[in-house]
Amino acid sequence: MALAPTYARRELGAELKRLREAARLTQAVVAKAHKWSTAKMIRLEGGLVTLTLHDLHLLADFYGADEDERLTLIELMERAEEGQWWHAYGRIVPLVLDEFLALEAQAASISNMQMTTVPGLLQCRSYAEAMFRNAAKVPDPDDAAALVDLRMKRQRVLSEGTAFDATISEVLLLQPMGGREVLKDQLAHLARMAELPNVTIRVVPLSTEQPLTIGGLILFDFADQATPVSYTEDFGGITPHHxxxxxxxxxxxxxxxxxxxxxxxxxxxNIQARLREL
Known part of the structure; x- marks a missing residue:
């Protein structure tokens, strides 16, 4: 099963809610003051998203928390961060990706539509290496290696049973990203992943006459009836939508x-047929 929000994170959310209510503030007012969405406030107080130390102090100041209350918040945040393995990657995980990875780990089901690259959760290592090796935004080889490692570790959610539904373009079965051998590795990996009971892969044929979305679209749904979140992805990065x-x-x-x-x-x-052609 996908990782549920930790008890400590729920405690942190509950304590933030208590302090907000004690200050007689609504979620909407706090969200507006910090340029967040109200949905993000709901998720914070429900223990469904991570919180940076900077934001924690901002909220503590905004709520007028005393020193003991502030120390309690810090202790709860430190406990809530246990098991968030991606924090070990430091600077290559910006805030927007930190929240994305937390939601990915907690989601009961994920839908991913990608027309230009194989979804990260379905990439084999050689394909990911080829992507980051040639990416304009990753000039440092050490960063590229760390990003590949991060991508491979993200895939643990599939072995934990998270339902994953991917829709990709047929062009990805034809384009030799990184060369013919890399494409063979990737297609063989797709075929193996498609056999998993929690993974569904659909391919949009090139013969389709309708326009396709450019870039990526990811939808996270949660088992505890928390509000779903979507992300759009393009050359500029990923953008959350609450x-x-x-x-x-x-x-x-x-x-x-x-x-x-x-x-x-x-x-x-069709994936298997293309693999036999290579």
């Missing part, structure tokens, strides 16, 4: 593109 109107719009777009794809069975057959 607003439920945006999330619903993204879900409709994902459904539209999924409807153009081959069935999971047909997709696997």
């Amino acid at each position: 607003n439920q109107i945006d999330v619903r719009r993204h879900r409709r777009e994902a459904d539209r593109v999924r409807s153009m794809a081959w069935s999971p069975e047909e997709s696997l057959t």
